[in-house]
Amino acid sequence: MNKNFWKNKKILITGVSGFVGSNLTKELKKYGAIVTGITQSKNKNSMLYLEKIDKQINIFYGSVLDKNLLDKIILKCEIEICFHLAAQVEVGFAKKNPYVTWKTNIEGTYNLMESIRLYGKKVKSIIVASSDKAYGEYGIKFMPYNEDYKLKPKYPYDVSKACADMISLSYSSELYNLPVIVTRFCNIYGPGQLNFTALFPDLIKCALTKKIFKLRSDGKSVRDFIYIKDITNVYMLLAQQLSINQKKYKGEVFNAGTNKPYKVKDIVSMVYKYRNENTLLQMTLKNIKKNKTKGEISVQYMNYKKLYKFFKWKPQYSLRSGMVETIKWYQQYFKIK
Numbered sequence: 001m002n003k004n005f006w007k008n009k010k011i012l013i014t015g016v017s018g019f020v021g022s023n024l025t026k027e028l029k030k031y032g033a034i035v036t037g038i039t040q041s042k043n044k045n046s047m048l049y050l051e052k053i054d055k056q057i058n059i060f061y062g063s064v065l066d067k068n069l070l071d072k073i074i075l076k077c078e079i080e081i082c083f084h085l086a087a088q089v090e091v092g093f094a095k096k097n098p099y100v101t102w103k104t105n106i107e108g109t110y111n112l113m114e115s116i117r118l119y120g121k122k123v124k125s126i127i128v129a130s131s132d133k134a135y136g137e138y139g140i141k142f143m144p145y146n147e148d149y150k151l152k153p154k155y156p157y158d159v160s161k162a163c164a165d166m167i168s169l170s171y172s173s174e175l176y177n178l179p180v181i182v183t184r185f186c187n188i189y190g191p192g193q194l195n196f197t198a199l200f201p202d203l204i205k206c207a208l209t210k211k212i213f214k215l216r217s218d219g220k221s222v223r224d225f226i227y228i229k230d231i232t233n234v235y236m237l238l239a240q241q242l243s244i245n246q247k248k249y250k251g252e253v254f255n256a257g258t259n260k261p262y263k264v265k266d267i268v269s270m271v272y273k274y275r276n277e278n279t280l281l282q283m284t285l286k287n288i289k290k291n292k293t294k295g296e297i298s299v300q301y302m303n304y305k306k307l308y309k310f311f312k313w314k315p316q317y318s319l320r321s322g323m324v325e326t327i328k329w330y331q332q333y334f335k336i337k
């Protein structure tokens with residue numbers, strides 16, 4: 001990746017104060033980009049505010065459901081590159097509140113695409129965050145997912161991401177020719193993740209505060225976890241390549257994962273053992289439920305074959321090295337040694 005490329009580039013990040021948004025903003029600012037962000041509310045605990053990254057960017061407080069706001073931003077800020085990250089991301093919340101999830105994730109996406117279609121004359125690159133969940137359940141025999149697998153999601157969050165994914169790709173068709181790349185990444189973890197319904201934040205919090213971690217299911221679900229620094233790196237690489245060569249990359253989909261699946265209960269063991277909390281680990285394992293969680297995919301993981309083929313990209317962090325950095329961040333966050 002050419003780091004000079006980013007100097008004075010006008011970037012829009014939807015969901016800027018979220019986990020991925022704040023990490024990405026931090027990286028983009030290192031290379032001199034001019035970042036504009038949209039977020040719904042000021043969550044003071046977000047890394048964006050904790051590390052005062054917000055002082056270096058323009059922030060609009062509003063919703064991606066406000067089409068007029070999007071029109072105004074795209075036009076007035078002369079956006080050149082857009083990362084669409086804003087979404088309702090909690091899988092459990094989505095099961096109980098499908099309506100809000102559909103609205104934010106689907107309507108929010110076509111609002112943005114429409115604004116860019118109508119007013120985004122300067123936009124050269126749009127990177128849309130879909131998810132591995134968009135593929136739906138394929139079973140262990142078909143893992144890792146390939147980018148050409150059909151999307152066949154069943155549950156609300158998964159369907160909302162698949163819809164956003166397909167709508168975005170539709171805007172890249174010969175009808176509208178928008179420069180869109182869709183990313184389908186596995187579970188991301190790392191500093192700044194404050195969604196405590198996700199595995200890493202909740203588990204690390206329990207290990208640091210000496211509590212028993214309550215698994216949602218039997219712990220046998222298989223997942224792939226990629227470190228946030230690998231993700232910000234791949235986002236910047238894709239946005240840059242697409243800007244430079246829209247014809248070649250427009251409409252492409254890229255998976256990213258580590259190709260190293262873990263059972264959820266193995267991750268639980270790793271974190272407690274790292275903290276020397278063996279008694280808590282035994283108590284946590286004893287408490288594991290016998291049943292699977294309803295409404296969640298049981299096995300999924302990703303590789304990075306296509307990213308490697310196109311750009312020689314591969315993840316730089318092992319689960320262990322990412323986990324160590326992540327635990328250190330939460331120690332500071334919770335002020336625990």
Ligand SMILES: NC(=O)c1ccc[n+]([C@@H]2O[C@H](COP(=O)([O-])OP(=O)(O)OC[C@H]3O[C@@H](n4cnc5c(N)ncnc54)[C@H](O)[C@@H]3O)[C@@H](O)[C@H]2O)c1
Pocket residue numbers: 014015016017018019020021038039040041062063064065084085086087088089104108129130131132161184185186187188189194195
């Ligand atoms: N974190 C992961 O493991 C993971 C994995 C694959 C894909 N993704 C996708 O990456 C993106 C970012 O995820 P994240 O982990 O940073 O989530 P997050 O919840 O930390 O951040 C989401 C952001 O979107 C904002 N937002 C929500 N509704 C909005 C609305 N109506 N208008 C404007 N902003 C709104 C929130 O305020 C927040 O800033 C999402 O699209 C998610 O689906 C995440």
